[in-house]
Amino acid sequence: MSTATHDSPAGLHLPAAPHAAVRPASTGPTTTTSGPTDATTTATTHAPAASSAATTGAPARSSDIPPFPTGVQKLTFAKAITLGLRRALADDDKVLLMGEDIGRLGGVFRVTDGLQAEFGDDRVVDTPLAESGIVGTAIGLALRGYRPVLEIQFDGFIFPAYDQITTQLAKMHYRSRGRLNLPVVIRVPYGGGIGAVEHHSESPEVLFAHTAGLRVVTPSSPAEAYALIQQAVTSPDPVLFFEPKGRYWEKGEVDLDAPATAPHGDAATGMDTARVVRAGTDVTLVAYGPTVTTALKAAEAAAAEGTSIEVVDLRTLSPLDTATVAASVQRTGRCVVVHEAPVMYGTGAEVAARITEECFFHLEAPVLRVGGFHVPYPVAKIEHDYLPGLDRVLDAVDRALAF
Amino acid sequence: MSSSGLPHADLTPAAPGARPTGSPSGSTAPAAPWTPAATHGGPAAAPVLTTDGRAAAYSTSQPSSAQSSSAQPAFEGGPLAEEGLVQLLTPTGERVAHPEYDAYVAALTDDDLRAMYRDMVLVRRFDTEATALQRQGELALFAQALGQEAAQVGSGHALRPQDHVFPSYREHGVAHVRGVDLTDVLRLFRGVDHGGWDPVAHGFHLYTLVIGSHTLHATGYAMGVVRDGLVGTGDPEKDTAVVTYFGDGATSQGDVSEALVFAAVNQAPVVLFCQNNQWAISEPTTRQATVPIAARAPGFGIPAVRVDGNDVLASYAVTAQALERARSGGGPTFVEAFTYRMGAHTTSDDPSRYRSSEQEEYWRRRDPIERLRAYLESRDALPSQFLASLAAEGDALGEHIRTTIRAMGHPSAASMFEHVYATPHAGVEAERAWFESYESSFLDRPGHSEGSHR
Numbered sequence: 065m066s067t068a069t070h071d072s073p074a075g076l077h078l079p080a081a082p083h084a085a086v087r088p089a090s091t092g093p094t095t096t097t098s099g100p101t102d103a104t105t106t107a108t109t110h111a112p113a114a115s116s117a118a119t120t121g122a123p124a125r126s127s128d129i130p131p132f133p134t135g136v137q138k139l140t141f142a143k144a145i146t147l148g149l150r151r152a153l154a155d156d157d158k159v160l161l162m163g164e165d166i167g168r169l170g171g172v173f174r175v176t177d178g179l180q181a182e183f184g185d186d187r188v189v190d191t192p193l194a195e196s197g198i199v200g201t202a203i204g205l206a207l208r209g210y211r212p213v214l215e216i217q218f219d220g221f222i223f224p225a226y227d228q229i230t231t232q233l234a235k236m237h238y239r240s241r242g243r244l245n246l247p248v249v250i251r252v253p254y255g256g257g258i259g260a261v262e263h264h265s266e267s268p269e270v271l272f273a274h275t276a277g278l279r280v281v282t283p284s285s286p287a288e289a290y291a292l293i294q295q296a297v298t299s300p301d302p303v304l305f306f307e308p309k310g311r312y313w314e315k316g317e318v319d320l321d322a323p324a325t326a327p328h329g330d331a332a333t334g335m336d337t338a339r340v341v342r343a344g345t346d347v348t349l350v351a352y353g354p355t356v357t358t359a360l361k362a363a364e365a366a367a368a369e370g371t372s373i374e375v376v377d378l379r380t381l382s383p384l385d386t387a388t389v390a391a392s393v394q395r396t397g398r399c400v401v402v403h404e405a406p407v408m409y410g411t412g413a414e415v416a417a418r419i420t421e422e423c424f425f426h427l428e429a430p431v432l433r434v435g436g437f438h439v440p441y442p443v444a445k446i447e448h449d450y451l452p453g454l455d456r457v458l459d460a461v462d463r464a465l466a467f
Numbered sequence: 468m469s470s471s472g473l474p475h476a477d478l479t480p481a482a483p484g485a486r487p488t489g490s491p492s493g494s495t496a497p498a499a500p501w502t503p504a505a506t507h508g509g510p511a512a513a514p515v516l517t518t519d520g521r522a523a524a525y526s527t528s529q530p531s532s533a534q535s536s537s538a539q540p541a542f543e544g545g546p547l548a549e550e551g552l553v554q555l556l557t558p559t560g561e562r563v564a565h566p567e568y569d570a571y572v573a574a575l576t577d578d579d580l581r582a583m584y585r586d587m588v589l590v591r592r593f594d595t596e597a598t599a600l601q602r603q604g605e606l607a608l609f610a611q612a613l614g615q616e617a618a619q620v621g622s623g624h625a626l627r628p629q630d631h632v633f634p635s636y637r638e639h640g641v642a643h644v645r646g647v648d649l650t651d652v653l654r655l656f657r658g659v660d661h662g663g664w665d666p667v668a669h670g671f672h673l674y675t676l677v678i679g680s681h682t683l684h685a686t687g688y689a690m691g692v693v694r695d696g697l698v699g700t701g702d703p704e705k706d707t708a709v710v711t712y713f714g715d716g717a718t719s720q721g722d723v724s725e726a727l728v729f730a731a732v733n734q735a736p737v738v739l740f741c742q743n744n745q746w747a748i749s750e751p752t753t754r755q756a757t758v759p760i761a762a763r764a765p766g767f768g769i770p771a772v773r774v775d776g777n778d779v780l781a782s783y784a785v786t787a788q789a790l791e792r793a794r795s796g797g798g799p800t801f802v803e804a805f806t807y808r809m810g811a812h813t814t815s816d817d818p819s820r821y822r823s824s825e826q827e828e829y830w831r832r833r834d835p836i837e838r839l840r841a842y843l844e845s846r847d848a849l850p851s852q853f854l855a856s857l858a859a860e861g862d863a864l865g866e867h868i869r870t871t872i873r874a875m876g877h878p879s880a881a882s883m884f885e886h887v888y889a890t891p892h893a894g895v896e897a898e899r900a901w902f903e904s905y906e907s908s909f910l911d912r913p914g915h916s917e918g919s920h921r
Contacts, residue, residue, distance in 0.1 A: 199683075228722075336892075
């Protein structure tokens with residue numbers, strides 16, 4: 065396959081990175097999304113809600129801490145999350161960030177860059193190198209009334225914490241008959257395309273979507289990331305927040321003044337809903353996280369050949385907004401699901417089953433899936449043959465149309 | 468077992484004779500916390516263990532030739548050694564003096580001691596009733612606290628109302644002391660609830676069945692107590708500590724080691740209370756460790772103390788000291804209460820397959836309730852009126868347990884959909900709606916009996 069037809073994740077263009085964990089964040093960004101390049105607005109000081117500096121012992125802002133930006137800004141995906149976390153920290157002094165290397169270093173991806181300097185090392189906490197301990201102590205802190213936001217350094221490192229997440233975090237509310245809430249957010253950089261070593265490119269999201277008691281969301285753009293992270297922090301339920309690390313350095317417009325919306329419910333901007341991000345009439349492409357950009361590019365390419373593709377960004381895997389997907393498929397009659405995670409027992413299987421149940425008489429073709437194979441994540445030199453690129457997506461669209 | 472070649476073999480005393488030799492029953496050993504010097508000198512300081520809370524140092528830097536001295540190694544005899552246990556009551560109920568811990572029990576009146584005795588007797592009655600109810604089919608399973616009443620009631624009595632407990636699943640004695648109605652504990656074992664009580668109201672968290680997981684919750688909760696500014700204020704109504712209970716088997720779990728790490732580096736006000744009851748279902752403590760369990764903690768920078776867990780006074784005193792350290796900002800303490808699981812692991816277990824009746828008989832003669840009874844009798848502090856009243860109270864508890872259990876009823880099937888999330892979840896709601904519709908489709912639904920509604 066020629067690379068020219070691939071979707072181009074940011075990481076492809078990076079200098080060779082023998083170990084993504086030590087890759088300086090400043091090597092990105094390399095690609096941008098569409099939109100005006102001069103969309104920045106004048107940065108004015110903006111007091112993000114009730115400043116808690118006085119009550120939490122956070123250091124007074126020094127002159128090198130930039131004021132909170134306002135208006136519509138063009139930001140990288142990573143920076144959008146940074147600012148979302150910054151607002152969350154400022155809005156509620158019970159919010160604290162915990163993780164490995166998130167303080168002075170700002171995280172291996174620099175997502176927490178500058179937050180410890182602003183909020184202090186008791187609110188942006190460098191933890192011992194122990195994922196189970198991070199999640200387990202966060203459960204205790206949540207029981208004491210805090211809202212921990214955790215960073216797991218890489219997708220493949222979440223498994224030492226898997227027991228705490230699935231047997232404890234997910235079940236405490238249920239086990240206590242609603243007496244105890246655990247408002248814990250676990251941020252997980254996930255997905256491939258960055259040329260990383262083993263265990264740094266995986267997509268384990270369905271393991272958590274399969275576990276009752278957890279909410280699982282994943283943003284697809286900087287604007288989504290900025291909003292969703294704030295909603296996740298305000299949710300009374302535990303939230304697995306999967307960040308497509310291959311998109312960290314892509315830019316998009318973010319309205320930094322957008323009001324924080326309620327995390328749950330039917331609101332189109334809420335955390336529980338999927339969203340149609342491109343309207344079309346012939347095929348519905350269902351994607352989430354890193355593959356939304358891929359799907360949009362596929363729609364662009366297909367349009368040039370006269371095929372109209374509708375793209376649905378799931379945004380949330382638990383709950384799964386079946387209604388939005390079903391409404392789309394009832395319009396198009398065809399559905400292709402795209403994700404980086406292995407197809408077998410994956411999100412695509414769940415979507416296919418539900419669409420078959422709910423849209424059987426609207427379907428012109430079976431629901432098709434495009435994703436990773438049932439193999440361990442391969443070595444970096446061939447990862448783009450593993451990942452669902454533009455060609456494989458368009459191939460599936462063609463097969464759906466051939467029925 | 469021999470200590471030769473064990474990891475602790477080089478932890479030899481710098482000052483021979485600083486700790487007593489011999490005394491296998493611990494009857495005279497004035498043992499006290501093994502305090503790591505690293506707590507004071509930071510991680511770079513050499514690990515030094517003291518055995519008397521004052522000066523005796525055991526350093527890894529000691530020349531190996533010291534092993535040939537006549538002094539005892541710090542941890543003689545492996546994980547089941549009884550030497551070095553803090554003890555205030557001998558197995559026959561004689562009070563022995565202890566320079567460090569006498570102060571913690573000096574204020575206890577005969578009324579206080581009778582209160583402990585009462586709690587231990589009632590918890591044992593609970594064990595007996597619950598076991599019988601399981602045999603009658605009223606409970607799916609039960610795990611007795613039998614034999615561990617002193618460790619649980621003694622440590623529980625050292626708690627203050629604002630303290631918070633994270634138990635494992637056998638801490639019925641602590642639950643009782645924390646005011647949990649023991650029939651609520653049986654909701655879990657009957658299968659009508661995964662929890663059963665209000666953990667906030669009682670300062671007593673729900674039981675945790677995944678071994679060791681809750682030690683991290685306790686540590687995190689204690690980190691939150693520090694954030695709340697509730698250690699070291701000097702106000703006894705405010706200063707707060709956390710205790711987590713776990714067993715010898717749990718110490719092999721990674722989560723317990725991680726809890727020790729987080730507790731140490733955060734100086735969390737948590738007491739890690741290990742009941743070494745010598746059996747993790749069928750595996751003896753020698754399958755979990757080669758040195759006393761308490762010996763692990765100093766390596767993390769956490770002071771540790773071994774206590775005779777069948778001695779309610781010593782269990783109280785040691786816990787009181789550890790709680791005092793936690794509340795005052797002195798950080799975590801590891802307590803190993805050496806005791807014995809006199810009963811089976813659970814009602815599904817059969818100890819005759821893996822341990823001898825001689826061992827069980829040996830520990831029956833060291834019954835923790837009999838020990839306190841003998842002591843109180845020697846003080847002429849167990850009047851017949853008290854005993855009669857307690858016997859009546861036990862009978863009333865038995866009656867309360869039997870009637871309450873049988874009246875617990877059957878949870879509605881649809882209740883399985885409740886409290887999965889704190890906010891509505893479309894997936895759960897859709898399945899609940901389908902299930903309720905399905906259930907209501909049966910014509911004979913009204914008045915159905917279990918298993919017959921289809």
